[in-house]
Amino acid sequence: MRTTDVVTNATRNAFRSKLRTTLTVLSLFVGAFTLTLTTALGAGVNDYVSRQVATVSTGDALLVTPAASADSSEGPTRFDPDGRQQSTQPNPLGSGTLLNADDLETMQGIDGIERVEPVRQVVIDWVAPADGTEEDRYELDINPSSSLGRSDLIAGEQLDDGKGAAQIVLQDEYVDALGFGDAESAIGETVELGYTDAAHVARSIEAEVVGIARTSLFASGAGVDASLTDVVSEAQAIPGQPEAYVLAVAHLDGPGGGAVTEEDIRQVKAQLADADLTGQTVEDQLGVIQTVINGIIGVLSAFSVIALLAASFGIVNTLLMSVQERTREIGLMKAMGMSNGRVFSLFSLEAVVIGFLGSAIGALAAIGLGSLISSALAAGPLADLPGLSILLFDPVNVLAVILVIMLVAFVSGVLPARRAARQDPIDSLRYE
Template identity: 70%
Template structure:
């Protein structure tokens, strides 16, 4: 029997018992459907995080905080007037400890650091347009870490941190509210910001809109350059209180000929920071934590699909064992006519592979259809505020790998029944009643 005849015969024999085979295919269908959806979910979220890293990270900055302490000594810590202050609000990266000017000097002295700028949190009460007919005031929050990277812009340019004039990047949803025709129309316009000083007095300042940013899951609020941040932070600083900072930004210089910052440059600065009892993280490091959590959740969901596939594998074993038993005389006749043990083994193994292919292919196709519909509805509804996020991203290679993996599981499940069929003695098989 030629190979093509074996394949044709295996496909036909797989459906001798249509009901039994259909139920087995459906059990594989459930596993393939679930696994394809979870794989697409992971690909969609990973793709979005990757895009955000590319748009938010400049690649040459480190977010520096005091290192988290692991002091296990008993009793309270002795007060050191020259030491670091403790923040009234816990810092998840630095454990509530604040850096001082000595820490900034230590960072600036590290080889590979071009300059260091402390991040000073500011509070803005409202924003209003200065040159449109809209005079309504709107609440506005300023992202304190907008200086460490780039915004995902709809229009305009990034903030110039070395400029002397105040600059802002507006969130996209403020464009219509402030009376601008579109994002491009907002560029170059002047807005008015209202805030409270340290003495609780109401103050205002003006800033130029240099860019309009898309809404992002990983960055929120307006962006402000150093000039604007310094102006408001100085007005909100309490007189006589020593300078203390929760986070500072270290701008790095590259060792390459073109000044590019390499991974080795970043690693070297991190080691030097650790020696100074400080910790440095890149934007990629911080988003990597988010990615790890997401991967963990997707892994748990994928585990349910794998459990379903394991259960389905027992269904394949049962289906083929019953088929071997029902076709004992047929197996004996084939072997008596000269079919080798390998051909018999291949015949029944291919039946398992056919069942695996049908279940996995149908499950994957159904997942693509349902998932694409869900992604379209989500993009137009709950996820409309997150442009660029494809909730379920179906990569052809990933789908093909899911189908191949399930076919492999089906093949392995068919090994035992196929071996039993191949070992049948032709004379004894022909005598089987």
């Protein structure tokens, strides 16, 4: 029997018992459907995170905060008037300890650090058009780490601290609210920012709109340049209180002014650690998020594997019953000269055909339903995260799922196929 005949007969024999085969295919369908969705979820979220990192990170800057205390001594810590202050508010960007002037001086003296920009937390009460009234004011949040990287711009340019003029990058949701026709027409316009100083006196400052940015998961709030931040922070600073910063941005410089390499970053991190400081890139911080996401997806994928394991027993049962029902047929094929290897291949291919059907149908169903779910989420709950496809069906991943399930089916069919191949033709022909 030629190879093509073996494949044709295996495909035909897989449907001899339509009900039994259908039930086995459905069990594989569940595993393939779930596994395809979980891999698509992981691909979608990780793709979005990677694109956001490329958007907000310049690749040559570190977020520097005081190192976490590892003091295990008993009793409270003694007060040091010249030491670091403790933050009175929760700070998601750093630890509960604040940087001081000595820390900034230490950072500036580290090889590989070109300049250090302390991040000051400023509070802006409202934003309005330059000639607007009180009714035109809208609340505004400021991204304290604007100088770390780039905004995901729709129009305009990035902030340029070198100009020395107050600049702002607004989120796209403010374009219509502030009366601009579109993102392009907002560039170059002036807006007024209102804030309250340390004496609880209302003040305002004007800033030029240099860019309009999309809403980002990792860089929320408007971006402002250093000159604007300095003015507001000085006005909001409490007299007599020493300077303290939630974190600092250390801009790196490669050897000879060249590109910053991973080795350069590692060396700077080591020097910061020696100074009781911690340096992290945006990639480091988002890596924690990706680890959590991958862990959740791994748990979901485990349920898919359990479903596939249960389905594999179904394949074994289906083929064992098929071998028993076709005992005389096996004896006749062997009596006519079919080798043990051909018999083994015939039944193994039946398992592979069943695995292909279950995996292909499950994958196609997952793609169809998942695409609808992804579109609905993008237009609804995830509308504020443009560019996020929560389910990303990569053809390579889908093909990998199908091949893995076909391999599982083949392995499951080995036992019944071996039993069929090792049957004695004389005994098989006598089987009733």
